[in-house]
Amino acid sequence: MRNDFLDVYFSGVKGRASLVLAMLILVASVPFSPGSGLTFLVGLLMIQAVFAISFNILFGLTGLISFGQAAYFAAGAYGTAYLMQLDVGMPFLVAWVLGGLIGGVFAIAVGLVALRRASGIYFAILSLALGQLVYTVIRYSDALGRDDGMLGIDRPVLNFFLFQIDLGVGERYFYFILIATALLVAFLWWVWHGKLGRVLFAIRQDPDRVRFLGVNVQRYQQYAFVIGGTTAALAGGLMGPWAHILTPELAHWSYSALPILMSLLGGVAYFWGPVAGAIVFAWLGYITRTMPGIQELVIGGVLLVIVLALPGGIAGGAARIRQWLRRRRLTNEKEAGSNA
Amino acid sequence: MLSEVGLVVFNGLTWGMAVFLVAAGLTLVFGILHILNFSHGGFFMIGAYVSYQLLVTFGGGSALSFYLAAAFGGGLVVAFLGYVIDRLVLRRLKHVDHAYSLIATYALLVLCEGFVEITWGVDYRGMATPEILAGASFQHGIFMPTYSMFVIGAGVVLFLMLDAWMQYSRTGKLVRSVAIDPWMSGVLGVNTVAVYTAVVVVGFFLAGLAGGLLAANQSLSPALGSQYIIQAFGVIIVGGIGSVRGAFLASVLLGIVVALESLYFPYYPGMLFYLAVALFVMFRPAGLIKQRGVA
Amino acid sequence: MLEAHGVGFSYPGIRVLQDINLTVEAGERHAIIGPNGAGKTTLFKVLSGEDIAQEGTVTYQGQDVTRKGAWERVKLGFGRTFQVARVFPEMTVLDNMIVALECRQRIRHESGGPWWKVAAGRLLLEEARERLAEVRLGGVADDEAGILSHGDKKRLELGLSLALEPRILLLDEPTAGMSPDDRKEVVQLLKGLQEKRDLTLLLTEHDMDVVFGLATRLTVLSLGQILASGDPEQVRKEPVVREVYLGQRH
Numbered sequence: 001m002r003n004d005f006l007d008v009y010f011s012g013v014k015g016r017a018s019l020v021l022a023m024l025i026l027v028a029s030v031p032f033s034p035g036s037g038l039t040f041l042v043g044l045l046m047i048q049a050v051f052a053i054s055f056n057i058l059f060g061l062t063g064l065i066s067f068g069q070a071a072y073f074a075a076g077a078y079g080t081a082y083l084m085q086l087d088v089g090m091p092f093l094v095a096w097v098l099g100g101l102i103g104g105v106f107a108i109a110v111g112l113v114a115l116r117r118a119s120g121i122y123f124a125i126l127s128l129a130l131g132q133l134v135y136t137v138i139r140y141s142d143a144l145g146r147d148d149g150m151l152g153i154d155r156p157v158l159n160f161f162l163f164q165i166d167l168g169v170g171e172r173y174f175y176f177i178l179i180a181t182a183l184l185v186a187f188l189w190w191v192w193h194g195k196l197g198r199v200l201f202a203i204r205q206d207p208d209r210v211r212f213l214g215v216n217v218q219r220y221q222q223y224a225f226v227i228g229g230t231t232a233a234l235a236g237g238l239m240g241p242w243a244h245i246l247t248p249e250l251a252h253w254s255y256s257a258l259p260i261l262m263s264l265l266g267g268v269a270y271f272w273g274p275v276a277g278a279i280v281f282a283w284l285g286y287i288t289r290t291m292p293g294i295q296e297l298v299i300g301g302v303l304l305v306i307v308l309a310l311p312g313g314i315a316g317g318a319a320r321i322r323q324w325l326r327r328r329r330l331t332n333e334k335e336a337g338s339n340a
Numbered sequence: 341m342l343s344e345v346g347l348v349v350f351n352g353l354t355w356g357m358a359v360f361l362v363a364a365g366l367t368l369v370f371g372i373l374h375i376l377n378f379s380h381g382g383f384f385m386i387g388a389y390v391s392y393q394l395l396v397t398f399g400g401g402s403a404l405s406f407y408l409a410a411a412f413g414g415g416l417v418v419a420f421l422g423y424v425i426d427r428l429v430l431r432r433l434k435h436v437d438h439a440y441s442l443i444a445t446y447a448l449l450v451l452c453e454g455f456v457e458i459t460w461g462v463d464y465r466g467m468a469t470p471e472i473l474a475g476a477s478f479q480h481g482i483f484m485p486t487y488s489m490f491v492i493g494a495g496v497v498l499f500l501m502l503d504a505w506m507q508y509s510r511t512g513k514l515v516r517s518v519a520i521d522p523w524m525s526g527v528l529g530v531n532t533v534a535v536y537t538a539v540v541v542v543g544f545f546l547a548g549l550a551g552g553l554l555a556a557n558q559s560l561s562p563a564l565g566s567q568y569i570i571q572a573f574g575v576i577i578v579g580g581i582g583s584v585r586g587a588f589l590a591s592v593l594l595g596i597v598v599a600l601e602s603l604y605f606p607y608y609p610g611m612l613f614y615l616a617v618a619l620f621v622m623f624r625p626a627g628l629i630k631q632r633g634v635a
Numbered sequence: 636m637l638e639a640h641g642v643g644f645s646y647p648g649i650r651v652l653q654d655i656n657l658t659v660e661a662g663e664r665h666a667i668i669g670p671n672g673a674g675k676t677t678l679f680k681v682l683s684g685e686d687i688a689q690e691g692t693v694t695y696q697g698q699d700v701t702r703k704g705a706w707e708r709v710k711l712g713f714g715r716t717f718q719v720a721r722v723f724p725e726m727t728v729l730d731n732m733i734v735a736l737e738c739r740q741r742i743r744h745e746s747g748g749p750w751w752k753v754a755a756g757r758l759l760l761e762e763a764r765e766r767l768a769e770v771r772l773g774g775v776a777d778d779e780a781g782i783l784s785h786g787d788k789k790r791l792e793l794g795l796s797l798a799l800e801p802r803i804l805l806l807d808e809p810t811a812g813m814s815p816d817d818r819k820e821v822v823q824l825l826k827g828l829q830e831k832r833d834l835t836l837l838l839t840e841h842d843m844d845v846v847f848g849l850a851t852r853l854t855v856l857s858l859g860q861i862l863a864s865g866d867p868e869q870v871r872k873e874p875v876v877r878e879v880y881l882g883q884r885h
Contacts, residue, residue, distance in 0.1 A: 065439040113622060120438050121376050125577055126621045129614045132570065140608045193753045195737050202723050202734045208685070209721040209792075213738040214709035214799060254566055257446055264443060269725075292462050296454025303447035307440050308432055 027178055031171040043174050043242050045282045046181040048258065050235035052266075052274035053188050054228045055259035060268035061192060062224040063204030067124045067256050068110065068131025069232055072103040074251030075134055076233025078144055079103070081153050081240035092156030092167075096237045103233020104226055106134070111225035115218050128253050135251035149247035153240040167241070177238050184231055185275075191227055192271045200224050232259075261299065264306050267315030276314050343481035348599040354488040356575075356595025357495025358554055363572040363579075363587045364502060365546030371582025372519045372539045375433055378445040380547050381569030382452025383421060387414035387551025388560055389460055392467050402471040411552025415545045422544025426537050449565055456562045465560040473556070487556065494553050498546075499588045506584055515539055519582060574617040580627025589628050636661040636696060636835055637682065637803055643690030644677055651677045653859045655691070659803070659852075664829060664836040666846045666867075669856035675839040676718065676807060678856065682837070683715045683805050684708040695803075710742050714801030718808045720788040724781030728772055728791060731780050732763040735798040742799070770794035770824070786817045790824075797828065806838040810845050822848045847871075 030042045051073055058064045080099030083090055114126045138144050145151065155168035158176075167173040191197050199220060203210050207217045240246050249255055258281075259274065266277025284302070288295040310317055366380045391414035395406065429448065433441040469487055476485040506512040518525045518535045526532050558564065575594055579586030594613060601612040620627070637659040644652040651674045659665050669675055680686040682693060684705035692701045700708055705715075723731050733755045740747045740759075748756035755763075767773050770790040775783065780791060789809065796804060809825065810818040822845055829836055840846050846853065847867055854864040855876050863870050870876055 059439070065442065067442075113618065116622065121442065122577070122621050122625055124439070124442055125376075125573055126618055128570070129574065129617045129621075132614045133611060136608050136611045136614065190751070190753060195747060195755070198730065198734050198737065201726070205723045205725055206721050208705075209717075209723070209795075210738075211685075211705040212683070212709055212713075212715045213735055213795065214706050214742045215738055216706050253570065260443060260446075293454045293457030293459075296450050296457060298454075300447045300450030300454060303450070304429065304444055307436065307444040307447065308429070311440065 024178070024182065028175070031174055039171060039174055040242075041282060041286065043177050045278055046177055047235050047238050047242070048262070048282070049275045049278040050181050050184045050188075051232055052259040052262035052278050053185065053271070054232040054235065056263040056268055056271075056274045057188060057191065057200075057231075058224055058228045059260070060263060060270075060273065061197060061204060062200045062221055064115075064221060064224065065120075065124045066127045066225075066228070067253060067260075068127035068129075069228070069259050070251050070253065070255035071110075071131030071134035072107055072229040072232040073236035073239075073255070074138060074246075074248075075106050076100055076103040076236030077239045077246050077250055078138055078150065078236075079233070080237035081150050081246055082143065084153065084156060084240070085150075091159050092241075093158065095156075096234065099237040100230050100234035103236065104230035107225050107229020107233075108222070110229075111222045115221050115225070128256070131251070131256060132253060135248060135253070138251050139248045145246075147248060149245055150240065151245050153244050153246065155241045173241060177242060180238055181235070184234060188227075188231060189271060196220075196223065261303055263313075264303065265313055267313030267317075269312065270315040273313055273315040280314065344603065346480055346482045348596060348603060350482055350484060350488070350599075351602070352595035352597075352599035353492045353495075353592065354595070355598050356591035356593075357492045358557070359568065359571045359575050359595070360495045360588055360591035361491070361498060361550035361553060362547070362568045363575040363591065364498060364584060365543035365550070366572050367576040367579065367582055367584060367587045368502075368539055368546070369543035370576060372515065372536060373430060373434070374438075375430060375441050375445065376438075376573065376581075377448075377543075378442065378569060379425075379448030379452055380445075380543075380572065381567070382449040382565040383418045383544055383547040384551045384568060385456060385560075385562070385565040386421070386452055387411075387418045387548030388555040388564060389456055389465075389551070390414040390417045390548065391552030391555050392465060392560060393460075395467065402468055402474075404470040404472050407470040407473075407552075407556070411549055411555070414552035414555075415547075415549035418548025418551070419541050419545035422541050422547075423537065425544070426540040430540060431536075449569075452565055453562045456565070460560075462562060467555045467560065469556040491554070491557070495588075495591070499584070502584050503588075511538075571613070574613060578617060578620045578627055580629040583627065583629040586627050586629035593628075636663075637837065638694045639678075639682065639688075639691065640694070641691035642678075642681055642688045642693065644674075644681055644686065644688055651859050652681065652688075655859075655861060657854060657861065657864070659835060659837050661802075661835050662833070663852050664825075664850050665838070665852045665854065666850035667837070667839045667854045667856055668841075668846055669862075672858075673856040674859040675856055679715075679805060679807050679839060683713060685715075709799065709801070712802035714796035714799055714804040716789075716792045716796055716804075716806050716809060718811055720785070720792040722780045722783075722788055722791050722795065724779070726780055727777050728767060728780050728783070729760075729763055729776040731791060731795060732767055732798060733759065735795040736763055736766075739799045766794055766798055769828075770797075786813050789813070789821075793824075797832075800832070801834070803835040803837065806836065808839055808841065810840065810842055815844075818842060818845055819848075821845075825849060 027042060027046070031039045033039070051069070054072075055066065055069045058066045058069075076099040079102040080095050083095035083098055084092060110127060110130045113130065114123055139147055155173045158165040158167060165172065167176050199210065199215060200223075203215075203217055203220060211217050236250070239250070262277035262281050263274040264277065265280055266275065267273030281299075284298055285295065288298055306313060312319065362380070362384055366377060369375065369377055369380070391410040394410040394413045425448065429444065433444055436444070473487045473490050476483060478484070506516060514525075514530060515535060515538075518530060518532050522532050525535075571594075575590045576587050578594060579588070579590035594616060597612050597616050598610075602609060605612065639655050639657040642652055642655040643650070655678060667675055667678065677686070681688045684700070684703055684707065688701055692699055694700065695708070695711060695713075698711070700711065703711075709715075723734065726734070736759050737747060737755070747759060764773065764776065767776050770793055772787060772791055772794065775787065780788070783791065793806075793809070806825075810821050813821065825836065826849065828834060836849075838849075850867050852865065853867040853870045855862040855870060863873050863876050
């Protein structure tokens with residue numbers, strides 16, 4: 001089922017629009033809450049949620065297990081920050097888009113190599129190995145700050161010629177992240193639910209059958225790769241000015257595990273699954289932040305339970321509960337009917 | 341020139357045998373369960389910490405025999421953990437999609453890190469190199485740390501023992517027959533489940549042993565678990581997954597690649613390794629030595 | 636229409652096909668029969684592009700397609716079903732059909748409505764429902780395809796292949812695993828479709844009633860070689876065929 005688990009509760013265009021609006025308002029009110037720590041975490045969460053969906057376009061929708069998603073994210077983050085720090089007066093939005101393109105181009109290259117031959121575990125390892133190339137380049141390039149990372153990345157000023165918006169003022173950059181990630185999520189939602197998403201979902205289920213419907217499967221997998229890589233890179237591009245610092249860990253393969261964890265936790269078969277996973281994951285991380293070790297035990301344990309016992313994740317579990325409730329209601333109605 | 345060749349060979353072998361120590365158990369487990377086990381790195385790390393703890397607790401001093409005994413102890417503890425993990429997790433992954441089983445073993449790796457952080461904390465721990473291995477010799481213009489020679493020796497000895505076991509012993513042949521055709525072996529009366537468990541226990545023992553043997557080579561930290569595992573993955577994939585001989589050959593080969601890189605192209609350490617692995621997967625996905633019965 | 640010249644194919648250590656010369660004329664219902672292991676499925680793979688012939692050539696309407704992959708041949712007018720029906724189990728029956736129709740749009744470079752539209756257009760939906768009715772699946776359009784019965788899956792797969800409006804349809808055992816009644820129904824369905832749509836059919840089949848009820852031409856394959864080919868009734872009478880194949884069964 002490639003549907004939203006939210007559909008049942010908020011069916012129809014109106015219901016869905018009101019839900020989205022409610023979510024946006026909720027997030028937009030975060031900076032007004034006491035304590036600035038939460039604002040930073042929610043900003044980070046939005047970025048990571050897009051990162052997670054970008055992975056799930058590959059995994060949940062197309063059936064490709066990429067273990068190198070961090071490389072695109074980091075390529076976008078470092079690319080954007082590097083272009084911002086160049087002394088050529090490049091507008092931030094241009095730097096951001098170019099950073100996304102760097103990730104996209106790298107994804108094309110990896111896709112050309114990895115999709116050609118490899119499948120299954122080999123594909124995972126190949127995407128991991130190629131992703132580590134980015135990590136290596138970042139760690140050992142002076143221009144990218146080596147192991148120390150890139151420091152002191154400022155919040156940019158948006159220049160619209162007629163007027164300027166300084167995102168360094170107040171929590172303006174938070175709202176910029178909100179708008180940017182909302183646009184990215186909208187785009188990914190469109191991909192997931194549209195004509196392209198349908199054929200990608202078909203490819204995940206049976207690539208041979210799709211070949212015999214006249215589709216060049218490899219090319220469409222490549223499309224998924226480019227979309228996943230570019231959106232991950234665009235999400236990464238938002239990261240530098242938000243955290244003021246980028247470190248090579250963003251490109252390490254263990255960071256690639258983050259969107260995998262989030263997607264599995266939320267439910268890979270659902271568009272909003274990775275978002276739900278990202279929220280729960282952030283919450284788990286938050287309550288265990290002062291307990292080194294416990295955090296890993298909780299996260300590893302939850303993940304293991306999901307793989308072994310709850311492959312549908314949170315969304316899948318919700319769908320099952322819903323089915324169970326419906327079945328119970330139906331039997332109740334039947335009984336009521338037979339009693340009457 | 342000659343000394344450069346010698347240097348490359350020596351450094352390559354040092355790198356290669358260290359990775360082979362880790363990869364040997366990994367490839368055994370993959371050969372029979374067809375699970376690529378991320379957590380092998382985690383149990384390698386636990387083996388290192390346990391050996392460290394044994395030496396600290398029993399005050400073994402710096403004698404080589406104590407060091408080896410501690411590594412062996414680390415192996416035994418991890419072997420026991422392997423038995424438990426096999427029962428609780430690995431056995432259930434046999435019919436799970438490969439992408440999910442990969443993720444499950446990653447979850448185990450995270451659990452290992454959590455366990456180590458809770459038990460030993462996040463600070464670095466150091467382990468003294470046994471006195472006899474602490475020195476170095478300078479021959480033919482090559483600087484050769486004694487400890488490196490010890491690692492090379494350990495790798496070669498382990499390979500010879502494993503290979504002899506797999507090729508000539510009755511149990512080794514049994515393992516190979518189950519790896520190639522579990523169904524047929526079952527029909528012929530082999531207790532395949534027992535063989536699976538035994539191989540997992542041996543594989544985990546090797547992980548723990550490797551942890552102990554290599555512990556003196558590095559500072560111990562919870563990040564150790566993800567340090568060697570990618571190199572080991574590369575080695576067993578290039579070698580042909582499931583093949584001990586292949587893993588040995590690939591260790592040497594990739595070790596030479598890494599040593600050449602650090603001598604002539606030291607700007608991006610590790611780059612050539614990843615490129616070599618990627619090229620192998622692309623053009624020779626079956627690896628150096630193709631195993632029968634490995635899908 | 637579809638021709639094989641000297642086609643050979645081997646798996647490591649086993650020679651599966653040897654010097655196959657086969658001609659499928661336009662408008663035929665051509666059945667390939669042969670005992671298990673004769674190489675029928677491999678021949679099918681080589682003709683449809685799932686595997687590439689190692690020797691010889693395959694031509695389609697005079698064009699050499701030997702090295703063309705499955706999807707390229709489908710673009711030229713091939714359709715294919717599998718021995719064990721393959722559909723998209725996690726989608727509804729209707730969505731299965733929509734995916735197939737959208738694939739046809741891609742092949743023909745037709746627009747499926749405004750590019751930003753998420754849902755399939757009204758026309759496409761109507762056609763999807765019509766086509767499902769044609770293969771008698773109108774009643775289960777909203778069920779998930781994974782829970783369909785074996786026979787329904789077979790018909791859905793046939794419907795998906797037909798949605799691309801192929802010129803030649805390759806059916807690998809279209810009635811495998813069906814009850815005798817279902818088989819008769821499929822024979823009628825195929826005959827009707829073939830006459831209505833100007834199709835050429837190439838099929839493998841085990842069931843002799845289906846073969847003789849449907850085929851206008853019959854080719855017998857044994858041990859990777861063609862034993863006889865021609866009018867079904869004549870082929871049936873050939874002694875060598877009776878000995879090798881029909882003799883075993885009757």
